[in-house]
Amino acid sequence: MSDVAVDLEELREKILTEPDVILDDRDIMRVLISANEKSLGGNIVDLRGIAMERLESRLDRLEDTHRSVIAAAYDNLAGTNQIHRAVLTMMDPVDFEGFLKGIGTDVAAILRVDSLRLVLESEANSEGEIAVRRLGEVLTVVKPGFIADYLTQGRDGVPLRQVTLRQLRPDAEVLYGDATQWINSEALLKLDFGEGRLPGMLVLGSEDPHQFRPNQATDLLAFLAGVFERQMRRWLS
Template structure:
């Protein structure tokens, strides 16, 4: 009679299913928690179940491991998406057949693909930046005096000049971003080497999102993009 009373609360079908495949319960985290809690109540408050304590610790470790696993997968997908985005931008950059179209493409398809609100190419030159020939090339091109690029990259501080710099705190950037300067909240700057005997250049990506470019972000993709950009620019400068 005790057996029939014990089985009264569960159907024969479910009971037979559990007995034939007990892993169903072992693999169900919520069901296992409920069984452990019921076992604790049955033992009373004066008994410590070391196996239950160990299981809770293992469960916590498993939860942390699953969170780490999800974070790694999310980071991998994000990195893949960023790689694809940079590759598409490079392909767009290789299409133009004239320097004017190349600059127009930077402000158009390339900026759209990289999802930035401002893109500027800064070239150091002893030539007058107000020269009409320079102005005809569009707003994406900014001509500055020698030394300007390193000062802008370091924000005037006495620190080593890096090839790629990401930052959120923007100094006086109207010289670079023009009318967009008051809206730019983060930027990525890539120092460009055009070869021996040439003054350096700088490609600047600006965003209204203060979190798009942060100093803690990786710079490998941007360094690769800058390397391709340098080679394309050398073709136009030759």
């Protein structure tokens, strides 16, 4: 018996003992079905072949959906871990100056943003504002009403959300300074420091125009804003 015949006999035995090897291979099954259709002739329609093609198409769509769901889950987990790390970092400092420095360096690096600013409204005079500014470059003091105006872009009747995401090049050097010209998307976290206190805002700016988009979920950023509010209330008390 020739080597070819021996190989064929071994292959036949393999298929007979383990048919799943063939059935689980989509490429082999597709070739076998195509060969069967050709043997039937042009006047016969093989409904089993058509049904299998449709099932394969549905399977492909299901696999694509499955991959998309898994990718989204991993992204969500990574985002959650990122926010948790930022929160733990914010809780480390023992004084307000260290808290501000950590925001502009460590927290900004963890969140992977190109600019991070804390905006506080104040009715203090110029000397008072300068004294506050010296606590860190991350802090910006503005007049009352600035935050609402910036969030709504000066439009009346626009609701103030806790988290606002938008893709734009902001016209606000008071927030970003020299970085204004290359900030292309931003996340604005409105802060409530309690009754009787003026509001604040945490501003995250990115050079990437797609990092913050209006259609993104905001639950993690809302959690970050909530923790930040509580930390600020501690320093303001």
